[in-house]
Amino acid sequence: MNHKANDTTHIDSIIVRYLMGSATHEETEELLRWIEQSEENKKVFFEQQDIWESLHPTFDLNEIDIEKAEKRILMRTGIEPRKPGFIKMFLRLWSRVAAVLMLPLLALLTYYILSSHNDIHEIVLATSYGCTSNTVLPDGTKVWLNANSSLVYPSSFGKGGRNVILYGEAYFDVKADTNHPFNVHTSNAVVTATGTEFNVNAYEPDFSVSLIEGKVNLNIADTIIRMSQGEQVTVENGKPVTTTRVNLENYCAWRSGTLIFDNEPLIDICNRLKHIYNIEFFIAPEVADKTFHMTLKGESINEVLHLLQLSAPVICTSDYIDSSDSSNVRQKIYIKPS
Structure with missing residues (x-):
């Protein structure tokens, strides 16, 4: 049996149901995961979307x-x-x-x-590596979407809560509406607000919420955490940790194309960079916890590696991946002591 052909037929049928507005919530999530697996999958989806729109105008x-x-x-x-x-x-x-x-x-x-x-259909906003995007949701909420991320939201919010699904990282400026809570669903938690600004980093396996204004409720494994302005909650070893003394701007500056690392361990820096540049890092244990001060604004990955080598006694080497590699990672970086 040709399993690859069967998989293709299966995903094609989901794409068709999604474009028709009849895909289930589970099918939409499966489609999103498939799109994020590779650039080729994204290309196939957008090509089919273009064909569908050309064949189905609003009137004939x-x-x-x-x-x-x-x-x-x-x-x-x-x-x-x-x-x-x-x-x-x-x-x-x-x-x-x-x-x-x-x-x-x-x-x-x-x-x-x-x-x-008039069936409400789901809309998918997705970004590729190295790109960001922003949009305004049907209720007036403003959203900024970081690189390698996707946001699923309905074409119209109903009478119940305002629900969106996030993969990756996004900044939300929620339109105030106390009667209709705004819920951001991620694989780790649900963030609930009625009108505030916050940043959600849901790049797996990492997770953090940085609250810029107002208050939000954070539901992690059925545990409710009530966050106040200026707080940040991260998940460490499966448990939520609340921090109050943190410069939240460092975690939101990406909206303007800036990455700020203030005395952060090398391993944390690389975990963030891999989602921006589509790179897999291999860090020697001797330098993984070494901290750095860096501000990046549009530098290429080679320039970033050069800055690392200037800032600390480390050596960075890289390997490019051929097209047959199943990991879909464009480049591998090895960092070890010099």
Whole structure:
């Protein structure tokens, strides 16, 4: 049996259901994971999306019977010559009056009918390595999405809570609405807010929430943590740790294309860089905990490695990966003592 062909058919069917707006929540998550596996998968998805949009415009001019519509207009306005009797003229006049009186009711009825059949579909905002993006959600919430990340949100928020799914990292400026909580779902936790600003780093296996303004509730393994402004919660060894003395700007500067590392261990720096540059790091234990002060703004990975070697007695070497490597990592970096 050709398992690869079966896998392709399976994901193609999910893509079709997603584009039709009928994919389930589980299918959408499976599709997202598949898209993030490789650049080739992203290319395939966007190609199919372009084809779908070109084949399914919002309306079809060919379905409009121009001649029939013109004839109806001429007849209804009296321009079309005919000789109706008195009763027919009376009925026609009454029908016009009734139509005018019924228009508001018909418009209202049509609105409710269309609203009840207008299925809400999910939207996926995704970024590749080295790129960031931003958008405004249907409720007015502003979102900045970091590199190698994706955000799933509905085309319209219903009467319940406002729910989004995050893979990677994002900064949220939540539109205030105390009656409809805003929930960010990640693989590690759920962040709930009603109107505030916070940063969520959900690059697996790492996780942290940095609260810039207001308050949020953080649900980790059914444990509720109520965060206050200026706090940061990280997950270490499966347990949440709250820190109050932290420069939160260091964790949010990426929105302007800046990465700030203030006395951070090399292993933490590399864990962050790998999501930006699509690189796998191999760090010798002797230098893994060595701390660095660095501010990066658009430097290439080679320039970053050069800065590391200037700042500490380390040697950085790299290997490029051929296209047959199944890990989809573009480059491997080895860091050891000099």
